[in-house]
Amino acid sequence: MPQLKIGPITIPNNLALAPMAGFTNLPFRLICKESGAGLVFSEMVSAEALVRENRKTSSLLDTDPLEDPLIIQLCGGRKETLRDAVIMLQESGARGVDLNMGCPAPKIVKSGAGAALSRNPPLIREILNEMVKAASIPITVKLRKGWDEKSANYLEICKIAQDAGAALVSLHGRTARQGYSGKADWECIRAAREVLSIPLLGNGDVNSPEDAKRMLEHTGCAGVMIGRGCLGNPWIFREMLHYLETGGFLPGPSDEERSSTMLRHLNMAVEKFGEYAGIRLMRKFWGHYIRDRQGSARLRDKLVRMEKAEEIRLEISGFGKVT
Incomplete structure (x- = not known):
């Protein structure tokens, strides 16, 4: 299996567990890692709450050496707060930090965070410049195709992220307006691959070993990020690894x-x-x-x-x- 490089960090394979609020906590991350996930992301962590040292938020940062390297995903819309959160995470030993620019949840969007950032590319540039400048660990980003089809500005944001010094981009082929409905547009992932020299993870509608292979071949992305497809099915990672390496299928779990x-x-x-x-x-x-x-x-x-x-x-x- 091809390895994945995120700055100085080498990932053993190119399959990643997507950050999912309420799901990708420590127990499930460990189970997915043991099942073959090369890279795992934390649940979304509020930068504001982290800087205020919210006890509930602190519990989201717990990790285990067995899941190394864990990327902590931050959510926020204020550059100073995100910068301070990155500094705190780096001092606590975090291996990498991801900026959430894709969450479509109304509560998150209303606060100016998550997918709301896609409507303000200049602010994204300011935020990422601050985060990268404050850190010696890799800064990564996760985004969607755009706020809606009329404002599908993913290529602009990908370029901003790369120019700011981001080490990796994860792109979900749906707009914020779509949420999780409809079909993910893999063509936008393919287009993003053409403008990026840093690694790109494709995300959206990858629910089987065949999907993973099609995503890699069709888009040319460096790796695949699996979200809802692994819920209740952590074995999907080993099945994908086996299929990508051999072309054969493993039996499902008994x-x-x-x-x-x-x-x-x-x-x-x-x-x-x-x-x-x-x-x-x-x-x-x-x-x-x-x-x-x-x-x-x-x-x-x-x-x-x-x-x-x-x-x-x-x-x-x-x-x-x-x-």
């Missing part, structure tokens, strides 16, 4: 492996966040883990109502016996 991964994920979440918070976090994952399995709707309804880790463990242990 019910026993699926069950053991669900159990391990639960145990890690409870250990990390406590039983109450860990159980609630995992409710987001259960439907993804068991979708398309026999009896999945009934099992999911039971799991999301359970309040004790032990009763969830017992239920999951019998997953392969669901009828």
